[in-house]
Structure formats: structure tokens, C-alpha cells
Amino acid sequence: MKKKDVLDFFGKGIKAAxxxxxxxxxxxxxxxxxxxxxxxxxxxxxxxxxKFDPEMYQRNSRVYHHEC
Numbered sequence: 001m002k003k004k005d006v007l008d009f010f011g012k013g014i015k016a017a018x019x020x021x022x023x024x025x026x027x028x029x030x031x032x033x034x035x036x037x038x039x040x041x042x043x044x045x046x047x048x049x050x051k052f053d054p055e056m057y058q059r060n061s062r063v064y065h066h067e068c
Contacts, residue, residue, distance in 0.1 A: 001039035
């Protein structure tokens with residue numbers, strides 16, 4: 001799930017941080033793709049808006065392993 005989509009939904013990073021119960025700095029530190037745990041949480045709580053794509057996280061996992 002893309003960070004841009006989450007920020008568009010909440011309007012601001014601070015609102016997303018409040019929803020997740022984390023600091024706004026944590027949101028800022030996310031890459032272009034949000035953490036898998038947060039993506040699953042959003043897809044369960046807002047199924048009409050967010051869809052969890054497990055393949056997105058499998059692809060990124062393979063990329064990270066190859067770069068190490």
C-alpha cells in the first residue's frame with residue numbers, strides 16, 4: 001500500500017499518526033510503501049477504500065534481500 005494513498009485519505013500525516021497511535025515522525029520515516037502491519041490494519045478497517053496487496057510486500061522483501 002502506498003504512503004501517498006494513506007496521506008490522501010487522512011489529509012495529513014498527523015491525522016494518520018493519530019489513527020495508528022504513533023508519532024508523526026514515524027509516518028515521515030515510512031518509505032513509499034507503508035509497513036505491512038499498517039496496510040493490513042487499513043484494509044480491515046476501511047475495506048471499501050484500501051485493499052491489501054500481499055504481493056507488493058513479497059516483491060519488496062526480495063528487493064531488500066538482494067541489496068543486503
